Amino acid sequence: MYTPFKNGIDATGAKAVYWELLEDDGYRFDEEKLKKLVTKKTRLIGVCNPHNPTGRVMTKQELKAIADIAVDKKINIVSDELWEDIVFDDHKHISIASLGPEVSDLTLTSWGFSKTFGVAGL
Ligand SMILES: Cc1ncc(COP(=O)(O)O)c(C=O)c1O
Numbered sequence: 001m002y003t004p005f006k007n008g009i010d011a012t013g014a015k016a017v018y019w020e021l022l023e024d025d026g027y028r029f030d031e032e033k034l035k036k037l038v039t040k041k042t043r044l045i046g047v048c049n050p051h052n053p054t055g056r057v058m059t060k061q062e063l064k065a066i067a068d069i070a071v072d073k074k075i076n077i078v079s080d081e082l083w084e085d086i087v088f089d090d091h092k093h094i095s096i097a098s099l100g101p102e103v104s105d106l107t108l109t110s111w112g113f114s115k116t117f118g119v120a121g122l
Contacts, residue, residue, distance in 0.1 A: 001046040027056045031065040044076050050083040057091040067096055067103035077107040085116040
């Protein structure tokens with residue numbers, strides 16, 4: 001997640017658990033790795049897609065894996081999709097909330113004008 005999201009988590013006294021970004025692995029998403037990070041205490045899954053700084057764009061299958069875990073365990077999702085319009089031609093941005101009403105009900109999607117319209121800091 002973009003760093004200020006972490007500040008928000010810290011401000012509530014909650015504990016952020018991290019997904020380690022491994023370049024050698026192509027920043028691959030791994031459903032089993034996510035399942036290991038999710039515990040009974042998990043209240044929120046943060047998604048940054050397209051991802052800054054790696055530029056990785058998640059596939060529908062990967063997003064569905066996150067959505068299935070969230071729906072199954074009733075965990076909210078914050079999905080930062082600020083970069084949705086800045087993807088290479090062979091990639092397609094998919095919003096996790098678009099995968100169905102159950103995941104949509106659990107998701108807060110974050111977006112803004114700064115990247116799409118080149119007005120950072122406005
Ligand atoms: C992934 C991501 N989310 C959020 C932001 C915040 O963007 P802004 O404050 O320009 O809306 C940035 C800025 O670089 C970003 O990369």
